[in-house]
Amino acid sequence: MKYTEAFAQYDATLASRRWAYSALAEDGSLVLSCWGRRFHFHPGGSLRYADKFSRWALNPRGKSLLQKHLKQAFEGGLPVRLVIANAGDPDAVDAGRDASKAPNTWDVRKDLTGRVVELTTEGFAVDF
Numbered sequence: 001m002k003y004t005e006a007f008a009q010y011d012a013t014l015a016s017r018r019w020a021y022s023a024l025a026e027d028g029s030l031v032l033s034c035w036g037r038r039f040h041f042h043p044g045g046s047l048r049y050a051d052k053f054s055r056w057a058l059n060p061r062g063k064s065l066l067q068k069h070l071k072q073a074f075e076g077g078l079p080v081r082l083v084i085a086n087a088g089d090p091d092a093v094d095a096g097r098d099a100s101k102a103p104n105t106w107d108v109r110k111d112l113t114g115r116v117v118e119l120t121t122e123g124f125a126v127d128f
Contacts, residue, residue, distance in 0.1 A: 001106050001107070001108070002106070003017055003033070003106055005106075006106040006107070007023055007031050007033075007083060009108045009110070010025045010029070010081045010083075010110075011026040011027065012025040015065060016062075019059050019061050019062040020061075020062055020065055021033045021056075021059075021062050021063075021065070021066045022066045022069040023069075024069065024072070025081065028078060029079040029080065029081050029113075030069050030070070030072070030073040030078050030079070030116075031080075031081045031083060032049075032066075032069075032080055032081070032082065032083065032114075032126065033083045034084060034085065034126075035051075035084075035087055036085060036086050036087070036107075042127060046128060047112065047128040048117075048127050049114070049128070050118070050123065050124070050125040050126075051123055051124060052122055052123040053067065053121070053122060053123055054122070054123075070116055070119055070124050071119065073115075074116040074119045074124075078116075079113045079115065080113065080114035080115060081113065081114075082108070082109045082112050082113075082114065082128060083106055083107070083108055084107045084108075084109060085104055085105075085106055086104060086106070086107065087104055109128075112128040113128065114126040114127055114128035115127055
């Protein structure tokens with residue numbers, strides 16, 4: 001599945017397929033692309049995705065839009081829909097390097113709906 005097709009599964013259109021990581025869907029939910037290897041189980045049984053904004057330094061436009069969308073979701077209690085990005089170069093992802101040229105794949109998980117549970121200037125967390 002192509003990146004834009006994954007977002008379209010939620011009726012969400014990316015501002016740019018080259019730099020956007022998030023979009024608002026027609027139903028008002030936030031659709032978020034998350035690296036699959038950054039999930040972990042959180043005490044209490046939720047599946048948590050957490051990340052630091054410092055890792056997003058190579059893409060200031062995407063990072064800025066992501067922060068705006070996360071703030072909207074956090075303050076408005078918007079549901080978060082999930083697009084899982086499977087890294088073709090996991091080491092680049094972990095190091096915060098550009099992983100866009102790697103053979104990445106995307107999966108849609110309509111069975112998981114999350115909420116932004118933490119949002120600071122340093123990073124964020126979403127529980128699914």
